[in-house]
Amino acid sequence: MVPLLAAAALWAASVAGTVVGPEGKPVVDARIRIEVLGLSARTDSAGKFRLAEVREGRWTAEVQAEGFAAHRVVITVPSRGTLELEFELSRPPRAESGGAPGGEQAVAVTVEVRSEGGQPLEAATVALGPQTAVTDARGRARLADLTAGPAHLRAWRVGYEPADSAFILEANQQPVVLVMRMRPFEFLPLTVRAERPELGGRELERALFDREVQPGVIGISQAELRAIPAAGERDILRALQAVPSVVAVNDLNAQLLVKGGGPDQNLFLLNGIPIIAPYHAFGLFGAVNSDAVSRVEFHRGNLPARFGGVASSVVSMSQREGGARPNIEAGLGIIGARVTASGAAKSADLRWLVAGRQSHLHLWANRFFDGSVPYRFWDINGQIGVTPAKGQRLELTFFGSGDQFRERYGVIDEGSDRLHSTWANRVVGLRWSRASRDAWSANANLWYSGYRNVLRAGDSLVGPTTSNRIHLAGAGIELLRRALNWGIRTGLQAQAGSVTLSDDGKPGGFFDGSLRSTPVELAGYLEVERWLGPIRVNPGVRATSPTPGQRFFIEPRLAARWQLTSALTVSAAASRNSQLLSGLQDERYLLFGAPLLFHRPADAPATESTGGEVAADLWTGAWSFSASAYTRQLRAVPRWRPEGSRRIDQITYDDGSATGFELFARRHHGALTGWIGYGLSAVRLRTSPSDEYAPVWDRRHNFTAATFLALPRRITLSSRASVGSGQPFWLHEGDFEGKRFDPLSDGQVGGGFVPGDRFPVFASAQSRFPLYARIDLALSTEVRLAGGALRLFASVLNVTHHPNVLYYTQKTQQEAGTVLLSPVRQLGVFPMIGIDFVR
């Protein structure tokens, strides 16, 4: 599937300079072009030009002016700053002489690059001496201004072995044909050294596309994370919600609902270690600090065999490593403050990075608003990496997050008047890897991941306490080998721990009883990759032996991609994914607050997703396009809808299906980058064969777009738009007033019953909210300082103030047989400002 984003241009350098003629006079209206980036500029009356927002790298710049010979040069653009150039153009050689400026004969050659199957290869780079060019859709490129004589021509392209040709370049040179052999893309996981800049949007996207055969993989770079308008804090999960086939159930929830899956059907990995519930602020945004993450790989739907225990998606986050020099960055937003420190020790090639974030809203909000903010959070990310031997890497990763909400809802500061909610994640892991091109490569890891969620209402003597404690530890080893046209990846993973979801039995608790399990799981997987001409086949299988007493899972995974042309591919995939760790939830609501998770009892079925997807991807110079369709059969999706009983062991399991279609177009280069996408997704679940319903995340039609416009003076204007169907809801027919006992309501008889909480009465029929629409805008600029830069940003969410519905309450009866429902709005206009200091 195609890409995400392209804000690679956001934090880039400039190329400026002067174009002069042979006499040193300025050349007016000369055109300077970097074709592969889609950038061009013209010189002014002083012969000066400027190309803004040029990404770091080696690029071929071409200068053309009327009356002068075209001039090409390979330039190396730094990560930031301005590259000053001066071009001196020469007069074109006279036709009759055919002589080069230096007196030698100037010749040109046309190169045709083809695949082994004879298909022209677009976007291959060809080089001969100092001249380089990129092949067009016909696989052709022309190299001019060459000197006749012995020549060494070389072509290279991602996914192919470089091709070379040595020949004698002649004045009337015939076209040279180069045949390139397909080469499976580097099968190892991407190894990103934290030397900035990290992979840009297009490079990451393309690398993932070449590495993974499964459709639906998307990559997001750190620059893209920074650019997408944020809600409160810049957020990885919010950025992922802007991708087609991913929906958010409402503005207040950062949970991911991927291709018809539920919010608990996503696996979050940080350097390969699972984070159980990475949410802050009752799910408003994610707990992983985006400053500490170099890139995110988002596998949607069909998963490779190496991923297990999850039904819908994998969000794999890679932490940044420290740079070669000590560095400190900081950021301040309206909710939290961030600091990132990094450095290195040359002796052992040790690199480290620590990033921390702390909310500060609770310290000052009461000066501006009524009441205090009884909520705070923090998180910390860290990584230490060393190179114990050549080709090896040892990394220690750690992550922790904590949230606390302590609200006094009574009039007296008495224990019984408090609602106290805390939740936290703890993650630590050690990973060793050895990379080799010609032999087996290996990865091994050892990790621990913990999650604690405690919700207490009232004091400890009276109030109910609900707690969710998860401790998981695991280890894994993986072997990889790649060759010219095949690759193999196999591994073993072991995981053990305890999952406890309990209530202390006091009245008024969220549920009654407890679920405790001590899962022990051993899994093995095998992925094989084989090139069969233009077809790349990637079968795999995963076998899991969970806690004794549960059945043995065999999960086949298959993916294939057919390279129709150099730019067009067709992919297909099918897989079965099983999941045992699930959330306690009701599809009528998505809960605010930290998730309550349980591990499947031995006698309960695992959630299963079985399905397939077909996709077509087209890559052109600046654009990529994708169209895909998927269907999934969902089995044993847990549902806890307490009505007649609140016993925790009375969870029911629903079957259903999800079907969808997706169109996605993305522009990678130029001043305006971004994407536009449309997703159709229909989800149905069944409580019984005759009782079918749509869960709240069945958003059906969902149009999404994100754009990044690079303006002069280092200003970037970003936008995110989402327009789609309203979510389904159960008609709210009325309310009833519960009663509670009050010993003093009737002193003569020892008490009586007084009005208590109100509870809704739902009809069995469903309806939908009105059209959902939200447009967010963000503006950022950078001010250079000595030793760094200040990056200022401001964003406004729901800038059009569209009245999206959060839920309905019953207002009054209009007439017999009808009720009047009154909407409660989601997010209104929500501004945010912030400042970062970067070096």
Place this chain on the structure above:
Amino acid sequence: MKRRRLCWLLLALGCGAPTDIEVAISGPRLLHVFGALDPAYGSQRILIEATEVGGVIGEVQGELFEIVPGLGEVPIATAQVAYDDLCGVETQRSNLNDSRCLYFGVEIRAGATYRIQIAAAGRRSISATTTVPIPFAIREVAAAERPDGSVDITARWSRSIQSYGYLVSIGPVSGARVCVDLGCPFPWVRFVRDTTLTDLIPVTVIGEYQSPIRVAVMALDRALYDYLTTGSGGGLFPIPPVQNVIGGQGVLGAWVRTFAPLAATTLSASRSPRTAVRPGRCRSAAAGQFSGPCP
């Protein structure tokens, strides 16, 4: 031209305000029922409420049956329907939903099982069944006052046959609750399944009462116990309590009640002899501590 179209699109996305929607209800309306049968009374009162705000309860008929082994259901009373607060003596209501009080002029028997049947015009008929617990006795109430004024209480009582659990509370023998300074906290109420309770009564609760205090123990049937101990309110995700009304909402339960006086041993530094719990302490707003009897 393109710019103008874009502006129109933005306006379309931004215009309007959240609007109310009128929804047709496909099925019959529901009633919420709350009743706690009590053999100590010569009559039984059951509150019914409309579940829709603004809706009106039309003509109502109610009948109470006793389920007699070997005979089946025996009708024992027909309801008198009242518009006033006949039920409000023990069951208060808010005025948001239309309500009626069904008055059954009949005494019920401990240990017997009863079913109520209610039919209202334009609404689904509803019924519910309950079994009345057998009376029981409080055997011991021991209390010890801590230096801070809170009281450790231990209470024991005999088992009530047919009951599922017990509700224990304290209240004044006479008079009302007096809350000063910052108002009344939630009343002290405990639900237990066993016939023993050991707990702490906070000083804030003790300070509310201006007269001698007594302990009340109520034996509840399963339906009433579950209803009172479950359910969580809240705007976005309320969880209704466990109910036993078929065709509607609510509960029909039963209970029997027993009382005993509360006296405490003072555990102050001077180890003074056993005294009654002191009523009427007041809170010092400044220090946040309880500083003695009310003036």
